[in-house]
Amino acid sequence: MLHGEVEISSFLKARRAALDPADLGLPGGLNRRRVRGLRREEVAQLAGISVDYYTRIEQGRAHAISDSVLDAIARALRLTGGEVTYLRNVALPRRRGEDGPAAADGPGQTVRPEIQQLLDAMGSTVPAMVVGRGLDILAWNTLGGRIGFDLPALDRSRRNSALLVFLDPAARALHPDWERIAEEVVGNLRAESGRHPEDPRICEVVNELLHRSGDFRRVWEAQAVHECLRGTKHLVHPQVGELLITFESFRLTTDPDQTLVTYSAPSGSPTARRLADLAELAEVGELGATGALEPAG
Structure with missing residues (x-):
C-alpha cells in the first residue's frame, strides 16, 4: 500500500471512530458494537453509497473518486473545512489514476533573493522566516534564526519545525505549553502530507518521527487535521x-x-524590549544554540 493509500485509510477509520452514533440518531450501546464510532455500513448509508464502494475507498482501493462522493462522505463524517481539504488532497492521486503525475519534488527548495532581502530588511526588529514543504525552515533573518534555536548552526536536514519540537530535548523548556504546540505542528504537518502525499521529504520526516518519538506517534495517530497560520x-x-x-x-x-x-x-x-535585547545579542554574536524553534506553517 502506498503512503497516500495509508493516509486515506487511517484518516477515514479515525474519523468514523471519533463519531458518537447517538449524535447521528443511530442505535448505540457497547453491547451491540465491537468498536466505538460508526460502522462502515453506517457511513455508507449516510453518504448514500454502497457499502462495498465505501469499503474500497477506506482501504485505498478505489480510483477516480468523484467530488460528489467525497462531499457525501465528508457530510456523513461531519468533517471540518480543513479535514475536507485533507480528504480531497489524499484522494487526488486516486482520481488521477495510477499513471497520473507524481507528487511534488523532494527537498531542495530555494528562496528567491528578493524574499531573503525582505527578511533581512526586518532583521533587527521583526523575527521572520520562510517555511517550505514538510515544515522545513528554508530562510530566516537575524532574529528569526535565533528566537528559539540557532538555525545557522544546524545541518540543513535538521532545520524542520516538527523534528525540532519532537526530537530536540530543549523544546519543552522553550515551550511551556508544549502539548498544544505539538498538536499544532502535527496538524500542520498532516495538512502538508495531504497536499503532497508522496513527497519524499515529508515521508522522510514523518517516518523518522514515527520511529523516534512516542509522543509524535500518539498525536499523529489521532489523525487531527488543522493548519495554525496565526496566533500567539x-x-x-x-x-x-x-x-x-x-x-x-x-x-x-x-x-x-x-x-x-x-x-x-x-x-x-x-x-x-526582550526582542530588542535578543537583537543586540545576535548582532554581537553572543548567541549559540538556545533551544528548539517551532515556526508556524
Missing part, C-alpha cells in the same frame, strides 16, 4: 526570558509551497 506563542528563551509573541503566516503566491512567518509584540511591551 509563549516562549521561554534561555537568554532573554519570557516572550509572548504574535505570529502571522503569509503564503507566497509566486512560491506556492512557501510561507513567510513573522513574529511581533506590541510596542513598548516587555516582549518587545
Whole structure:
C-alpha cells in the first residue's frame, strides 16, 4: 500500500471512530458494537453509497473518486473545512489514476533573493522566516534564526519545525505549553502530507518521527487535521526570558509551497524590549544554540 493509500485509510477509520452514533440518531450501546464510532455500513448509508464502494475507498482501493462522493462522505463524517481539504488532497492521486503525475519534488527548495532581502530588511526588529514543504525552515533573518534555536548552526536536514519540537530535548523548556504546540505542528504537518502525499521529504520526516518519538506517534495517530497560520506563542528563551509573541503566516503566491512567518509584540511591551535585547545579542554574536524553534506553517 502506498503512503497516500495509508493516509486515506487511517484518516477515514479515525474519523468514523471519533463519531458518537447517538449524535447521528443511530442505535448505540457497547453491547451491540465491537468498536466505538460508526460502522462502515453506517457511513455508507449516510453518504448514500454502497457499502462495498465505501469499503474500497477506506482501504485505498478505489480510483477516480468523484467530488460528489467525497462531499457525501465528508457530510456523513461531519468533517471540518480543513479535514475536507485533507480528504480531497489524499484522494487526488486516486482520481488521477495510477499513471497520473507524481507528487511534488523532494527537498531542495530555494528562496528567491528578493524574499531573503525582505527578511533581512526586518532583521533587527521583526523575527521572520520562510517555511517550505514538510515544515522545513528554508530562510530566516537575524532574529528569526535565533528566537528559539540557532538555525545557522544546524545541518540543513535538521532545520524542520516538527523534528525540532519532537526530537530536540530543549523544546519543552522553550515551550511551556508544549502539548498544544505539538498538536499544532502535527496538524500542520498532516495538512502538508495531504497536499503532497508522496513527497519524499515529508515521508522522510514523518517516518523518522514515527520511529523516534512516542509522543509524535500518539498525536499523529489521532489523525487531527488543522493548519495554525496565526496566533500567539509563549516562549521561554534561555537568554532573554519570557516572550509572548504574535505570529502571522503569509503564503507566497509566486512560491506556492512557501510561507513567510513573522513574529511581533506590541510596542513598548516587555516582549518587545526582550526582542530588542535578543537583537543586540545576535548582532554581537553572543548567541549559540538556545533551544528548539517551532515556526508556524
